[in-house]
Amino acid sequence: MTPPDTNDLAESWRDAPVHEVLLLLGGLVMLLALLYTMEFPQYGSFLSPPVVAVAGGLLLWPVHQNAAARALVLAGGVLLLIWAIARTSTVLIPFVAVYLLAYLLHPIVKRLDHSYRVPRWVSSLVVTVLVVGLFITAIVIIAPNIAEQVDRLSRQMLSALETLRDWLATSPVVAELEGAGVIERDTLIRELTDFVQQQTRRLPSAAEQVLASVGSVLGVITVLALIPVILFYTLKDYPSIRDSLVGLFPTANGRRDYIVEAGGIVGNYLRGQLIISLISGVNVAVALALFGVPFWLLIGLLVGIMNFVPRLGPIVGMVLGGCIGLLFGGWMDAVIVLAVILAQQLLEQSVLTPKILSYQMGLHPVLIVFALLAFGTFMGIFGLLIAVPATAILVTIYRAWREELTLELNEYGQTQRR
Template sequence: MRWMIWAGLAALLVLSWFLLPILSPFVVGFIVAYLFDPLVTRLDRHGVSRTLGTSLIFVLGALVLVVSILALVPVLVEQTMRLVRLFPQLLDIVQSRFIPWVNAQLGVELDVGMLRDMAIKHGETIGKVLAQGLGNVSGTGSAAFVAVMNLLLAPVIAFYLLRDWPRVMARIEALLPRHWSGTVVHLAGESDRMLGNFLRGQLAVMLANGVTYSIGLTLIGLNTGIAIGMFAGLVSFVPYLGTIVGVLLALLAMYIQADSLLPLLLVLAVFGVGQVLETVAWQPRFVGNEIGMHPVAVIFAVMAGGQLFGFFGILLALPVSAVLIVLGRHGLEAYQGSGFYAGRQGPPAPLERQVDPDGEG
């Protein structure tokens, strides 16, 4: 019987691999249901049925999405295009100010004209490739159909999973072997507490960082502040990456816009305040120490996920690390409670003291 179970699991994995292109709406729906299940459960405890609670969550989510699209997306698109157009201006500044200073100081001849030509050439090439790719996607009926179906199915799947979440989890638990059930449920519960709190908290921290940077950069007069601030908040799930990228982009944009060094101090002040708020307010309030990973370990996990599984590996690196931490913690506890660790077989016999014939020990 055991070999049949393992064969069935292997067949399921192989089937999932072949069905990977159509699994994305199910994965998205599962993630959405997982994130919002505590809120619906809380409403259920206060007398609101799961069907009504799920409906309320989706209505509010749809309203927020519509308002964001109408109010925020056009601004982000406009500022992003403005930010892209800063690159040729940056090359002009480098050519007219930085290169002459370097030539005078080092006695060399540098020229960024070739760099400009390469950037324009490759920019046109990238644009043609993207346009061709979009044309192929739009021209392929099956690809367009799958994309539209994924877009429409994800919220539907999320709604039904969120409404029936307790029953789905109960059925999964009922399939576990009884002698494994207690251990698996305990590990799953602990992983759920760590992973759920971390995911929801980290999303809140990213949003708070994005809003903080966007407001601060806009207040100091940077006309691409919202785009840079939201991008810095988006990538802040990697320690210090959001700050580093945001500071560099904001400094370049502000210098080109203001043509002065003094406003750059305001940019540094904005990100300094943002870092302080993230350290003393956002992280303790929303995330706490749910994972407890060292920043170097976080960076390694993100890089490893990207190397192994690409963009999705980057997104899933920290959640997977959270689950592995729970499993590793229990494995360590089992090891430390084992007879091998405690030496219950008895300590090694002491070495006999050698006595020389003269009795000098």
């Protein structure tokens, strides 16, 4: 449904009879009630958003040909859709994750199908088995080591805080600052002691809190068992699923080329960045392990994850990795960490990025930095991860809209000359 024109809305209000105006006002009230029930659900046990939306739709049905009524229905439908997605997010997350995984793996299945004449269901099954096998291997081999290093790092951080507390109690520098009235030693030591005690109490219950946040064990097992099945069918029927999803988007000049173009940009970016991040994390972790740097696996994992954030991510990974090496190893370990990450960045910029990310994002570096800051401000770490592909999609949509507007202006100019 295309949004109603502003002039049509104004004319619909001027030309509508009294009873239609009353119905439109009632629809507007229902839209406000929908917003209220979405914002304060605890105050309306009966007036839930679906009930309000249905009542508003029935109220506006007699005047559904009116442009203002269509605008109210469209606004209410968008709000109800957002509410439904938010309420069913825990159910949608596995499906969205599987579709994203199928989106990244589709070129492999397509190549096996077209180049080697492998039936699509066979190639989908093979790819699904390989992905599940890699996931289980990572869980069995890597996850225990990560958990052990996280636990050891947490306890060493608490030990360092206790050492800092003892230093504060005996340091002559702190005594001079206290004598000058800059700080209060007793207050500082008491607050630091309370913080250490709180963190010590939290450590044993960290695993239980994680399990409680993801739900019951049976529910987790059920979801994990369903993911391979969903992935197989999504890969097998990916072209039809993709076409159905593309058909949901509005057209620009009668076409949906901008969706295909944006999908290609995002797909290339995610595939390439995933491969580069994996290579970066493995290289850094292996090199640090060979040099005997403590927490080598955590630093490698940190570098791999932060590598998803272009330009800013490697800098943050270098700073955090250097701090971990300096605090829990020594200055030599910190130098080794910085040297290894710098060497990895040199390899990435000179070899990996030109070979793997052979596409052109078409985004200016200043726009990329602005997108990172803006998305990070509104959405945190998740915003940093999606900033570049989301900006690419928005830029592609804007270009499609601009081309459609140019065509409409040209047609309007030709009509005026006639």
